[in-house]
Amino acid sequence: MEGSRPACPTLVLALGGNAILQPGQRGSFEEQYANVRATAEQLVELLERGYRLVVTHGNGPQVGNVLLQNEEAAATVPPMPLHACGAMTQGLLGYMLQQALGNAAARRGLSLTAATVVTQVVVRPDDPAFNHPSKPVGPFYDAAEARRLAAERGFCMREDAGRGWRRVVPSPEPLAIRELPVIRRLLAEGVVVIAAGGGGVPVRALGDEGELAGVDAVIDKDLAAARLAMELGADGLFILTDVEAVALDWGTPRQRSLGRVSPGELRRYQTEGHFAGGSMGPKVEAALRFVEAGGARAGIGALHQALAVVEGRSGTQIVPEPAAGSLEAVPARIL
Amino acid sequence: MEGSRPACPTLVLALGGNAILQPGQRGSFEEQYANVRATAEQLVELLERGYRLVVTHGNGPQVGNVLLQNEEAAATVPPMPLHACGAMTQGLLGYMLQQALGNAAARRGLSLTAATVVTQVVVRPDDPAFNHPSKPVGPFYDAAEARRLAAERGFCMREDAGRGWRRVVPSPEPLAIRELPVIRRLLAEGVVVIAAGGGGVPVRALGDEGELAGVDAVIDKDLAAARLAMELGADGLFILTDVEAVALDWGTPRQRSLGRVSPGELRRYQTEGHFAGGSMGPKVEAALRFVEAGGARAGIGALHQALAVVEGRSGTQIVPEPAAGSLEAVPARIL
Numbered sequence: 001m002e003g004s005r006p007a008c009p010t011l012v013l014a015l016g017g018n019a020i021l022q023p024g025q026r027g028s029f030e031e032q033y034a035n036v037r038a039t040a041e042q043l044v045e046l047l048e049r050g051y052r053l054v055v056t057h058g059n060g061p062q063v064g065n066v067l068l069q070n071e072e073a074a075a076t077v078p079p080m081p082l083h084a085c086g087a088m089t090q091g092l093l094g095y096m097l098q099q100a101l102g103n104a105a106a107r108r109g110l111s112l113t114a115a116t117v118v119t120q121v122v123v124r125p126d127d128p129a130f131n132h133p134s135k136p137v138g139p140f141y142d143a144a145e146a147r148r149l150a151a152e153r154g155f156c157m158r159e160d161a162g163r164g165w166r167r168v169v170p171s172p173e174p175l176a177i178r179e180l181p182v183i184r185r186l187l188a189e190g191v192v193v194i195a196a197g198g199g200g201v202p203v204r205a206l207g208d209e210g211e212l213a214g215v216d217a218v219i220d221k222d223l224a225a226a227r228l229a230m231e232l233g234a235d236g237l238f239i240l241t242d243v244e245a246v247a248l249d250w251g252t253p254r255q256r257s258l259g260r261v262s263p264g265e266l267r268r269y270q271t272e273g274h275f276a277g278g279s280m281g282p283k284v285e286a287a288l289r290f291v292e293a294g295g296a297r298a299g300i301g302a303l304h305q306a307l308a309v310v311e312g313r314s315g316t317q318i319v320p321e322p323a324a325g326s327l328e329a330v331p332a333r334i335l
Numbered sequence: 336m337e338g339s340r341p342a343c344p345t346l347v348l349a350l351g352g353n354a355i356l357q358p359g360q361r362g363s364f365e366e367q368y369a370n371v372r373a374t375a376e377q378l379v380e381l382l383e384r385g386y387r388l389v390v391t392h393g394n395g396p397q398v399g400n401v402l403l404q405n406e407e408a409a410a411t412v413p414p415m416p417l418h419a420c421g422a423m424t425q426g427l428l429g430y431m432l433q434q435a436l437g438n439a440a441a442r443r444g445l446s447l448t449a450a451t452v453v454t455q456v457v458v459r460p461d462d463p464a465f466n467h468p469s470k471p472v473g474p475f476y477d478a479a480e481a482r483r484l485a486a487e488r489g490f491c492m493r494e495d496a497g498r499g500w501r502r503v504v505p506s507p508e509p510l511a512i513r514e515l516p517v518i519r520r521l522l523a524e525g526v527v528v529i530a531a532g533g534g535g536v537p538v539r540a541l542g543d544e545g546e547l548a549g550v551d552a553v554i555d556k557d558l559a560a561a562r563l564a565m566e567l568g569a570d571g572l573f574i575l576t577d578v579e580a581v582a583l584d585w586g587t588p589r590q591r592s593l594g595r596v597s598p599g600e601l602r603r604y605q606t607e608g609h610f611a612g613g614s615m616g617p618k619v620e621a622a623l624r625f626v627e628a629g630g631a632r633a634g635i636g637a638l639h640q641a642l643a644v645v646e647g648r649s650g651t652q653i654v655p656e657p658a659a660g661s662l663e664a665v666p667a668r669i670l
Contacts, residue, residue, distance in 0.1 A: 026412075026413050027412065027413055028413035029413070029415050029416050029419050031413075065408075065412045066404075066423075068408055068411060068412055069401075069404035069405060069407065069408040069412055070404060071408075072404065072407040072408035072411070073400075073403055073404040073406075073407035073408065076403060076407070077361075077362065077400045077403055077404055078361050078362055078363035078364070078366075080364050080427070081364050084364050084427055084430065084431075087426045087427050087429070087430035087431075088401075088423040088424070088426045088427045089423070089426070090426045090430075090453075091422045091423045091424070091425045091426020091427065091429070091453055092415070092419055092422050092423045092426065094422070094426070094453045095419065095422035095425075095453050095455070095536055095549075096419075096422075098453065098455075098514075099455060099538065099547055099548075099549070102513070102545075102546075102547065103541070103545075103546040103547060106544050106545035106546050107544055107546065109544075113513075113514065113516050113517055115452055115453070115514050115517040116452070116453035117450055117451070117452065118425075118426055118429045118430050118433065118450070118451035118453070120430070120433075120434060178437070178448075179433075179448065179450050181448050181524075181526075182448055182450040182521060182526055185520065185521065185524050185526075186517060186520065186521070189516075189520050191516075191517055191520075201430055203434065206438070209441050209442055209444075210437075210438075210441035211437075211438040211441050211442065212434055212437065212438060213434075214430075214434070
């Protein structure tokens with residue numbers, strides 16, 4: 001693969017929540033910015049090696065905070081709908097990332113422009129997810145508050161095992177990236193593009209003329225990143241998070257990490273239920289979609305080893321089965 | 336001037352607050368979106384005539400709401416600094432504008448991409464404005480709350496004639512648009528660029544290596560638009576607001592509207608104090624700066640007559656003095 005790599009390979013990076021907020025932190029600007037600074041240091045190493053980057057990121061804790069602020073001030077300020085809050089977090093987190101990336105580059109004497117493109121992601125109005133809201137967002141409520149929100153605001157509320165009630169929203173499939181031409185153009189110019197933050201603002205078609213409207217839903221950020229990587233024809237999709245690799249039999253004595261794996265083999269593990277619990281499911285699915293659609297390589301690994309993950313020296317590497325007789329016909333490797 | 340106009344003139348539009356929120360409205364998403372829809376209808380008329388547009392907008396009421404939400408929830412969620420709240424409103428209002436512009440174009444059968452570029456605007460760390468905070472932001476407080484905020488958060492608080500206490504922040508000069516290369520590139524590709532919302536996020540240099548950091552300040556959005564228009568070499572700067580034209584002796588029986596005026600004459604009116612009160616001061620200053628720096632034309636007029644203002648048929652038109660002997664040597668005209 002190295003020999004056929006184009007001069008400036010384009011990578012889509014999906015940053016996990018730990019890129020911006022660490023467990024136990026309350027989410028002050030200073031805490032978040034310190035994390036983003038460390039993240040930018042990792043990413044600038046990739047830029048130094050000539051990779052072109054599109055950066056996507058999660059927004060769960062941040063949009064949760066915005067929703068809570070909206071509720072607390074609801075008597076004075078009309079609460080914004082979830083899709084609008086998502087756009088706000090794209091502005092906030094994009095600003096932090098673009099500033100920190102520019103600064104990290106400047107410290108190394110590089111000239112770099114990073115830019116945040118507020119991104120709408122189109123979903124199907126008839127996505128089955130709209131009949132099965134499943135994604136919890138925002139704060140916990142007691143039963144009385146939950147009933148009130150359901151009645152007054154039409155929220156779908158669900159009890160979360162002993163911790164109280166929480167709003168759940170649909171998590172539809174990302175169908176298309178509305179601002180794709182913009183992202184593609186900036187990337188071609190060498191701009192580091194921050195896009196589809198939080199999975200993008202979910203929008204659906206209004207009528208047949210191409211009009212769009214926001215919907216209160218949450219698109220999985222890893223699946224949105226995979227869609228973006230496919231539409232861009234990216235050379236790689238890398239999901240950078242707080243674990244070193246994808247694990248089989250996670251949380252059991254037989255737990256073991258996956259190194260290099262073919263999409264066929266990884267699909268089998270998925271079907272066997274290895275990634276059913278926790279947050280690894282969508283990451284594995286995103287990586288699989290990208291490689292099955294013709295992507296050269298996907299990786300899932302630790303953010304603090306970003307360069308090693310991108311270069312195939314760390315993390316789980318999802319690589320297509322080579323054609324019969326190829327020298328690359330090596331079996332999956334367990335780390 | 337018409338004869339020398341390039342094929343696709345580039346205009347910077349500065350939208351007044353009424354483009355997004357009308358007097359008396361509380362600021363629900365639906366209210367704001369309805370206004371933005373009407374604004375988009377005005378702007379798409381310009382696009383149909385081949386103008387390339389960069390759109391800037393105010394964010395006063397919206398950032399005020401975000402600050403209030405931050406204060407109300409401060410016991411639970413760490414409040415974000417003002418510069419980060421500004422980035423949030425760029426995401427929010429940019430999203431609304433880019434969606435409404437795309438929809439307005441789609442309704443007319445046009446294919447159009449509008450994109451929001453989260454914009455940082457560089458200010459001088461030693462701008463004298465930092466010694467004289469003057470711009471009120473956010474909610475009103477009673478004297479006790481004001482004292483607490485001054486002590487705990489270091490806010491500069493000022494009493495606002497009988498209405499209570501309010502935070503005041505510096506309003507420094509916009510020096511440079513950090514994301515200029517991105518805006519320029521997208522514009523060249525025919526993208527409608529939404530940039531420098533709320534005057535942009537104010538940032539200052541950290542040390543000598545090109546690093547930037549956000550500062551809690553508010554850059555006047557019209558002055559930021561003028562800076563953007565100058566740096567882009569735009570063909571025109573148009574400030575679209577809720578009044579039909581710039582007025583002399585405003586609020587007196589002798590009030591009269593200015594039609595076509597030279598920058599020299601407008602500077603004289605400014606020096607005489609005609610625009611000292613109200614919000615017209617920065618608009619006049621922004622238009623003057625653009626034309627004095629070589630801009631072909633600036634206009635100040637009503638948003639609902641955007642096309643007429645751009646085409647010179649409405650509003651106050653600030654046009655350079657023609658060279659001696661030019662056929663255009665007409666005196667200023669009072670509407």
